[in-house]
Amino acid sequence: MNCYLCESDAEQRETTQSGQVIACRDCGEYLISDVVLRQLESRPLDFSKMRDDLHRQRQYNATSMAQINSETAIWA
Template structure:
């Protein structure tokens, strides 16, 4: 599937998560909740800020999967 953040070709990983788990060559391994996937139908993530968020999250929580949910999602500014 395409990466939910940067839209390049990424691998979807079978997951227990209510949502999807993705391994993207540019954004790394992360999850996205089902509610964010629904909201994303008419919005896009802020690609760079989301990458920074994922990077920082991994620094703070080594070994745990970052999951983007409705509390921490960073939307691109709407036009």
């Protein structure tokens, strides 16, 4: 599969109740929610801002996975 952010080759680690865990060589590991996945069909994420935010989330809270959900999604 391809990464939802940078569209390079990525791995889908698992599917959870709320979304998918994606591991991308460039963007790292992140959980993207089903709600955002549905919205992605009609509008794109702001790739660079979203990637910065994932980075911020990891620095802020190293123990939980970076998330792209309705609260954190940054749309283009």
